[in-house]
Amino acid sequence: MKTRDDIRDDLPLYALDGLDAEDRAAVEAALAGDAELARELREWREVVGLLALDAPNAAPPDLKDQLLARVRGAAAPAPAPVAGRVARRRLGGWTAALAAAAAAVFAIATYREIGHRAELARARQTLAGLQEGLRATQHTLETVNATLAQREDDVNALRLALAQAEATLAVLQQPNLQMVALRETADAPPAAGHVLLSPPSGKALFYAFDLPPVPPNKVYELWWITEKDGPVRAAVFRPDARGVGRVEATVPAGAGALQAAAVTVERAGGVPKPEGPMVLLGQVKS
């Protein structure tokens, strides 16, 4: 649980959009109803806003005309009627009749053109609105997708951690739990490990520490050294970036008493009997 001081420490990172999902959620929860924190956040946001002025000056093309054209295109009203411009001179006889007919045809054509122009302006306005809506939706969608991907990663990491914790607990809750400590062998680099054994259930949990990484074509393999069958393969694993290896295994049945546990370096996928160098070994106390 974060204290208010922790949240205050996180405010500059929050203003920068630099927090991960969990920390971000903690800040947002703390901000609700805390006017002082909100004031501080506003100040940090001002600092962040000013960072834009550090960007190297760059001469843009003349975008103002394009911007204003877009504004006018979106708000263009229907053109004013121009039918009144039709000639109104009075003419006599056939000339007048022909002129009137021509004027009527012109007026109809003009009226239709005005209608088309108005329709076109409305369509352009609608199109501009739709395009802007689409851009805004795309922007929102990209943001939501990025957030969703982050949350999925968080959930998957939590699920893995939970499954491992449950497996650990299942072994730890067994009766007559026995621990075998493993140390590096004479020629191996310094490392350590331990096996938690539950002979009644046959469940075992192995942890190794400070193991160096192995190349992609190699793995570490855990072995049970038994009274009757000698080395029996238990599991293969790779250590994480901190050198920690963790693997669940089953104690073999019918192989006689368990005498020791060992770890060797083997080909990727593991081998039925140990071939590679042994790096960890621990005797089982009877």
Place this chain on the structure above:
Amino acid sequence: MPRAVTNDVPESADVVAALRRKEEQALAQLHDRYGRVVYALALRITGDAGAAEEISLDTFWQLWQQADRFDGSQGSLPNWLLTIARSRAIDRVRARGARKRLQVEDPSDVNEVARPEDDAELVERRGLVRDAMAQLSADQRTAVALAYYEGLSHSQIAERLQEPLGTVKTRIRQAMGVLRRALGPLLTTP
């Protein structure tokens, strides 16, 4: 004697009111004042002049369309404008998939001559911001730049720089503290 500089447009409230009334002149004035900054920011983030043009236009267009949503209690109008631009530019880079790797400039390399058309107050503010950035160590500048220009979280920055998470977090906090102190005269938050 330099005149007092602030982080707000003096007539900010009037400009917002005019934008809400759909007065083109207000938008034109705002563009005259901040168009260059918005473009420069978008160009810095995307490294692509065409994308920077589009982002600049879309930023002012969004401001025009959504002026009703501006809330002065949450920050200044220029801040809002630059936040929109930054967000759009970072989204554009993410959508493109191939992020342009950040190259952090040494502020001492930035030796620009202000153009006659540049707003004098903006030039002065830019100078203060660059002086403030120059107070940061190279490591601090890199961490802040990765967060600001690439939109990376502190854990992503730690991964990028191959450094412990706590170190990166502390570095950004300290850098932001230095910037806040140095930029104090420009801040308007009471």
